[in-house]
Amino acid sequence: MPKKLSIIYLILLFFLGKLNAQPGKPVSISYKEGQRQALPGQVVNLAFFIENNNNAEKVVTGALSAPGTWKVISKPQTVKLNPSGKELLLFTIQVPGNCPVGNYELRLLAVDPITNITLKEQAVTMAVKEIEKISILFVESQVNVKAGETFRATYLLQNLGNTKKKVFIETYNCDVEGTSAIEIEPGKTKQFKVYKQTSPDLLDAREENFSVRAAIDGGVKESMSRSFTVFPSKEGKKDLFFRFPVSVSGTYIISNQKGKPESGYQFEVAGSGPLDLRGKHQLDFLARGPNNTDLSYIGLYNQYYASYSNKNASFFVGQKGFRFTPLTESSRFGTGVENKIILNNGLYFGFIYVKPRFYADIKNELAVYTGLKFDKDNEINLFYISKEDTSAGYIAHMASLEADFKPFKKTNVKLEFSQGFSGGAWDNAFRTSLNTNFSIFNIAGNYYYAGKNYPGYYSNSIFYSGNISARITKKMNVGISAREDFKNAELDTFFVSAPYSKTYRAYMNYNIARRAHFRFYWREYERKDRLTLNKFHYKTRSLNSQFNHRFRKIEYRLSAEAGKTTNFLLGEGHNKQNTFRGDINFGYHFNSKNKIRLFGGWSNVNSFVSGEQRNITAGISGATQITRNLKADLSVRNAYDIDNYYRNRNLMQFSLKYKLFKKHSISARSFYTIFRKQVGDPEFSAALTYTYKLGAPLKKIINAGDIKGRVTYGNGEPAEGIVLNLQNKTAITNSNGEFLFSTVQPGRHLLFVDRTEFEINEITNIPAPMEIEVLEDQVASINFQITKGAKLTGNFLVVESSADILQKSGINAGDIIVELKNEFEQFRIKSNEQGGFSFPIIRPGKYTFKIYTNSVPNGYEVKQPVFQLDFQPGENKQLQIKLTSKKRKIIFKSESTLPLTLKGEKK
DSSP states (O other): OOHHHHHHHHHHHHHHHHHHTSTTOSEEEEOOSOSEEEOTTOEEEEEEEEEEOSSSOEEEEEEEEOOTTOEEOSOOEEEEEOTTOEEEEEEEEEOOTTOOSEEEEEEEEEEOTTTOOEEEEEEEEEEEOOOOOEEEEEEEEOSEEETTSEEEEEEEEEEOSSSOEEEEEEEESSEESSOSEEEEOTTOEEEEEEEEEOOTTOOSOEEEEEEEEEEETTEEEEEEEEEEEEEOSSOOOOOOEEEEEEEEEEEEEEEOGGGSOEEEEEEEEEEEEESSTTOOSEEEEEEEESOOTTTOSSOOOOEEEEEEEOSSEEEEEEEEEEOSOTTTOSOEEEEEEEEEEEOTTSEEEEEEEEEESSOTTEEEEEEEEEEEEEETTEEEEEEEEEEEETTTTEEEEEEEEEEEEEEETTEEEEEEEEEEEETTEEEEEEEEEEEEEETTEEEEEEEEEEOTTOOSSBOSEEEEEEEEEEEOSSSEEEEEEEEEOOSOBOOOTTSOOOOEEEEEEEEEEEEEETTEEEEEEEEEEEEEOOSTTOOBEEEEEEEEEEEEEEETTEEEEEEEEEEEEEETTSOTTSSEEEEEEEEEEEEEEEETTEEEEEEEEEEOOOSBOOSOOOOEEEEEEEEEEEETTEEEEEEEESOOOGGGTTSOEEEEEEEEEEEOSSSEEEEEEEEEEEOTTOSSOOEEEEEEEEEEEEEEEEEEOOOOEEEEEEEEETTSOBOTTOEEEETTEEEEOOTTSEEEEEEEOSEEEEEEEOOTTSOTTEEESSOSSEEEEEOTTOEEEEEEEEEEOBEEEEEEEEEOSSSOOBOOSOOOOOSOEEEEEOSSOEEEEEOOTTSEEEOOOBOSEEEEEEEOGGGSOTTEEOSOOEEEEEEOTTOEEEEEEEEEEOOOOOOOOOOOOOOOOOTTOOO
16 A cells, blocks of 8 residues: 555544544434324333444433423433443333323433533424313202292313313203303313203192203213202192093184185194093094185194094094005095904904095995904904995905014014905905114015006005115115105095105215214106196106204205206107206204204206296294293295195295193294195185193092191291102292192101201201191191201210229220100110210200110119200200219128037037
């Protein structure tokens, strides 16, 4: 090597050695795990490697530096590193329990323990994740309130998480005072209150349940339920009779039908309820008239009927919608009779006769049937029906076998087979339905078939509907469905004749959150007008989506449709058009008594034949409780889709209902209605109705009396809010301390006093429970006071007989029986091991205190075993009773013993 190059090489080695000797270079630190994640309060271990870059041994101290409130559990660690050696250092830290979300920097320091100079630093990022924890704490509430008063309860909302949250307080059967949306910082607590206005008309004590929930983003994080008792604030008139509920109403109707004002009246008497206390016998009746269906939308047809039923029989006579079986007669309104007898073994049989009211082609129908109900899930019946058809001039005959059974736990099956004869021809009908669940699948379907000559409710028709769905996850399910309506049905012309429709659908439902649902589906549907006006017949294939969300006081629904429609009422070539539809429905609940809803939609219309085709709809509806007895409802919209013209449609409806008294009410209603079969020219109608609800007395059920009384404090002030219980009745004292139990069965009863409102040392001056005798049609009175109770304590002292000196011999003065009694009460207790005794709170008055001497330890006695004590309200007495040793009397007796004299010996 040339001499110059050797010199340069030596110089470089020298300077490189110098560089390695500079502070910070002798050691290096490495961290292999990258960014760490932790939760507040979590303990985390961190592993570092420290390496000696020198050729000489090195002593290094490793210390972990953390943010201010973080706890470093591991102490600094000192290690001796060999030349080029490497050591592993483990450090443990704890994240603060309330640490906010974010990234925090931790640093490992390699320090020279002699010079305290930092040789190297290594930073590590710790990501603190979010903890969402909201809690509700109950603070206080009223336990009892009087009818008409406002109940209030106080709660604390705690944010035990590590991020700021906006919490919405949801309530059931109560409302939040002020705002229900509360923003709360981590680790903070905020107070909120709820209230409930009670009805002043309450005549019996009632327990009200209410609950509060803390919700975040629609999900409930905490829920708490409680209850309170509402007591009547006024005396209710006692009713000793069992009554049958009856309502009587009268309505005045006005309308501008046919371009001129018309008016009329309609009256109704109705009753429904049990005829006996056990509810074994039921009665229903209705009498309504005159007929006002032609007067306005509000007017009803006249109707009269009465029915009776019990466990083994039912009887009906009058006008209603009669039903035999779904195939033979699904619904036929008319005048008729129906009787049914049910045996205890489940066998039943019956008879039905009906003369249709709104279907002139049928003169009358007659049916007899029998069946057997095995249990609540399995039943079979057999029908025979005859139907006189006036248009054809013959009587049709039908027989039907119907079964409803449950072969498996989650499977229900319904079957019916029917055969009919009419006009010299036989024909059949069949129906079945299935609903079953297994694994993640649900299958449900219905199938009806009616032959061409079948004379039942349907003829020459097939109806089917089916749905198969699968729950893929807890939040998502998918499925397909199909449905086609009957083409022929003997529908009463009075009722709605819905359009014929056929629909196929494939869908997916997804629950985004507890109150947020998304639905997406493909649909093909056909709708055809059944009415003679023939306004529409079209088929649409489209993609649809729908989103429903309820958030705090807001709920809304968004839906959209896009596809292609074929209008069969237009000529080929220009009867197909793209279809678009969008709808929005928005609701807001101000509180439990006031709400509003806005809705609207837009669509391009290519489905109908009409002089004016609207494609924009909008409306508003709302309900409010104006006062305690006055309610109002309003709904307004500008239009309906034309394919709804087969039914009546209200463009505006408004109602007011006012409750005059407990049994009297007045309601006013108004409507702006497009009538069925029309697409325009709406008519206005209004009605004023008065209703009176009464109870017809059937039987005097109890001979009863009343109990009244007054509760005061020792100073004579009335005791308000004291709860008293008598059998299953509860009462509370008013501001004057008075209470009343009405309609109490005669006899002796125990009156219990609830001590909830008492102070610790308060007691009634009469022993409770108090026995009261109630006589028929008489008022029993009882008055008592709440006074300060007295207290008696004491102890036994063991002393020597010669002097009053406490003996230290350890005599046990426990288990000595003492008694305190008077003519009303008696208390008997034992002394403890130290000889002490304490009686419970006692009523003021005179008592006899007695010590049972046979329980005193052997060898000791009590000089005075009985005391007469007089206790004043609030007085505390203490007794010290001495146990003295008994004096032992020693008696010396002299005995003279004479020696025995032997026989023959001289004395």
